[in-house]
Amino acid sequence: MVFDSCPDICNTRLSLGLGSVSINKNDLQKHESSSSSPKSFPSLTLGFSSDHLHHHEKTLKMDVTPKDVVIDHHHHQSSITDLVHGSGGHQQQQASSGSAVSSFSNSSVKREIREVSGTDDQDVEEERYSGKTNVADQEQDEEGPRKKLRLTKEQAFVLEESFKEHSTLNPKQKQALANKLSLKPRQVEVWFQNRRARYIFMFYNFDYRIDNLII
DNA sequence: ATCAATAAGGGGCTTACCTCA
């Protein structure tokens, strides 16, 4: 199904298509086998309009599947894109990044700023150095191999409960949780990131099991 | 020694906001 987008007005000879892409669930689940029932996802396609298609063997195509359509399916974004584009997920990221040309990666800088600034964090840190896990963390600040923080059961419980309420946090919520648990806001943020990743993984595994049951 | 779980690092993309021509 393809709707030509203003071919006369823009004269770009491009068309914008809305359709669906069938994806074998086996391929979706990279590391899992069985269940060959195909799944279809909504797809957005940019290409030459149909009347020009014959003149172009190679069509410029950009499928937005299904990241922006299926909520919480980010985890398999690259797998799906692999199928559509035939290679790594980074290709999709580049394809969709037209607006990001002027952007530059400044993650590490951001992180530095985050660590250096924010007196609130310092207060929080001072507090947490009195706790059980803080010794290891304190050592980490000094030179040497990074020590892995293990959250206490209480901390994990509170984070879990909070995650049930909302899977993402706004800055205030993050800060409040950090204060409550004597953690850095960054640690709360990381926990939620990892937790979301786990959640999506579990979601797909559940889906996979259901499929098997039905078959 | 091996493995699974998970905290954290690094890089990329998106979005909002600001400045300036």
Add this chain to the structure above:
DNA sequence: TGTGAGGTAAGCCCCTTATTG
């Protein structure tokens, strides 16, 4: 005064690494 382009900061995601039980 309104507008578009470019820069910046912040947040999120994916992938990966490192640590720990």
